[in-house]
Amino acid sequence: xxxxxxxxxxxxxxxxxxxxxxxxxxxxxxxxxxxxxxxxxxxxxxxxxxxxxxxxxxxxxxxxxxxxxxxxxxxxxxxxxxxxxxxxxxxxxxxxxxxxxxxxxxxxxxxxxxxxxxxxxxxxxxxxxxxxxxxxxxxxxxxxxxxxxxxxxxxxxxxxxxxxxxxxxxxxxxxxxxxxxxxxxxx
Amino acid sequence: xxxxxxxxxxxxxxxxxxxxxxxxxxxxxxxxxxxxxxxxxxxxxxxxxxxxxxxxxxxxxxxxxxxxxxxxxxxxxxxxxxxxxxxxxxxxxxxxxxxxxxxxxxxxxxxxxxxxxxxxxxxxxxxxxxxxxxxxxxxxxxxxxxxxxxxxxxxxxxxxxxxxxxxxxxxxxxxxxxxxxxxxxxx
DNA sequence: CTCGCCATGTAACTCGTTACATGATTTC
DNA sequence: GAAATCATGTAACGAGTTACATGGCGAG
Numbered sequence: 001x002x003x004x005x006x007x008x009x010x011x012x013x014x015x016x017x018x019x020x021x022x023x024x025x026x027x028x029x030x031x032x033x034x035x036x037x038x039x040x041x042x043x044x045x046x047x048x049x050x051x052x053x054x055x056x057x058x059x060x061x062x063x064x065x066x067x068x069x070x071x072x073x074x075x076x077x078x079x080x081x082x083x084x085x086x087x088x089x090x091x092x093x094x095x096x097x098x099x100x101x102x103x104x105x106x107x108x109x110x111x112x113x114x115x116x117x118x119x120x121x122x123x124x125x126x127x128x129x130x131x132x133x134x135x136x137x138x139x140x141x142x143x144x145x146x147x148x149x150x151x152x153x154x155x156x157x158x159x160x161x162x163x164x165x166x167x168x169x170x171x172x173x174x175x176x177x178x179x180x181x182x183x184x185x186x187x
Numbered sequence: 188x189x190x191x192x193x194x195x196x197x198x199x200x201x202x203x204x205x206x207x208x209x210x211x212x213x214x215x216x217x218x219x220x221x222x223x224x225x226x227x228x229x230x231x232x233x234x235x236x237x238x239x240x241x242x243x244x245x246x247x248x249x250x251x252x253x254x255x256x257x258x259x260x261x262x263x264x265x266x267x268x269x270x271x272x273x274x275x276x277x278x279x280x281x282x283x284x285x286x287x288x289x290x291x292x293x294x295x296x297x298x299x300x301x302x303x304x305x306x307x308x309x310x311x312x313x314x315x316x317x318x319x320x321x322x323x324x325x326x327x328x329x330x331x332x333x334x335x336x337x338x339x340x341x342x343x344x345x346x347x348x349x350x351x352x353x354x355x356x357x358x359x360x361x362x363x364x365x366x367x368x369x370x371x372x373x374x
Numbered sequence: 375c376t377c378g379c380c381a382t383g384t385a386a387c388t389c390g391t392t393a394c395a396t397g398a399t400t401t402c
Numbered sequence: 403g404a405a406a407t408c409a410t411g412t413a414a415c416g417a418g419t420t421a422c423a424t425g426g427c428g429a430g
Contacts, residue, residue, distance in 0.1 A: 023300075046295045047295070101296040109203060109288040112207055112347075113210075120281070155305065156303060159361075159368060160298055160301065166357045166364075170353045174346075178346055182342075
């Protein structure tokens with residue numbers, strides 16, 4: 001047993017991913033597969049993971065009795081394990097939600113590319129930023145659609161979608177400014 | 188030698204961090220220490236790293252002759268190695284800038300907390316989102332100040348700062364919407 | 375004279391990804 | 403009957419962090 005395990009056991013600390021998954025099954029019970037898809041689509045602007053991280057984490061959460069699973073026949077496919085919260089899990093989640101978050105961590109190479117845009121011919125740079133803009137436009141439409149299908153009854157999911165909308169709009173606005181400045185710059 | 192090394196050597200591929208560092212010394216020569224600070228402040232919204240990743244990466248870049256170092260006496264402290272681009276490095280960087288980027292990767296626990304805000308008493312939730320807002324307000328002011336000190340002569344740095352401004356404004360706007368909705372919700 | 379910043383470096387560890395594996399079901 | 407999606411799992415690997423380590427210099 002490692003030192004970090006002892007610390008975790010003492011403080012009752014779990015790694016971020018576990019809380020992400022708890023948050024994912026809080027609003028509705030989900031399978032590992034569904035959680036993965038949910039994070040990659042609805043939650044790409046907060047936290048994205050591969051399924052290979054999800055399944056082991058879920059098993060640990062269940063072992064600690066923070067979640068419980070129920071085996072259900074797949075609607076169109078094999079059976080899946082649907083996980084739902086336990087009382088202990090809800091307490092853990094509540095405690096986490098009440099805490100402060102570290103700053104969002106972002107890895108965005110595109111901004112660094114723009115930093116060096118004077119290395120490219122104007123037309124190449126413009127073309128690239130147009131593609132990036134188009135990509136974020138697609139994302140924006142996805143979040144707008146999601147926003148439209150949610151009401152204030154599901155306040156949490158609505159606000160998450162809303163964040164997607166605002167984030168993508170801001171990114172698109174930036175792309176437009178970049179395109180403007182590049183077009184305007186001395187060749 | 189690993190398989191990935193062979194592939195890299197064949198394709199001339201480097202890991203993202205290396206390009207980030209190349210981009211960092213492109214506009215002005217910098218030391219490892221300065222690159223670290225620069226990424227943590229000016230570049231926190233694109234790419235953040237610890238110094239322990241930076242120094243080894245710089246040595247590899249120098250070994251591959253993509254950058255070169257010059258030993259200079261520290262202005263207020265010990266000597267440092269200032270790295271600058273080589274012709275080969277500039278070519279590498281240009282090729283990278285011309286490529287497309289993967290989607291920005293974001294890890295933001297706060298959005299997931301908001302997803303579960305109905306676990307908290309209204310006042311607690313409001314308090315938390317106010318703190319988050321304040322934090323982003325500080326960041327916004329930093330980017331605004333940076334924006335103000337840059338001209339269109341340094342188009343790259345200006346556009347990077349501009350992205351910081353727009354991103355923080357969008358985050359603050361979201362915080363305000365969250366606060367509004369929480370305040371309005373049935374207790 | 376101590377604290378904090380400048381400046382660089384290494385080792386252990388952790389998290390998550392990529393790649394490998396399996397197999398059922400549905401759609402074309 | 404081939405391809406795509408559903409569904410879960412493991413092993414090897416990689417990138418980066420935390421923690422450890424060192425030392426000069428300036429400010430209070």
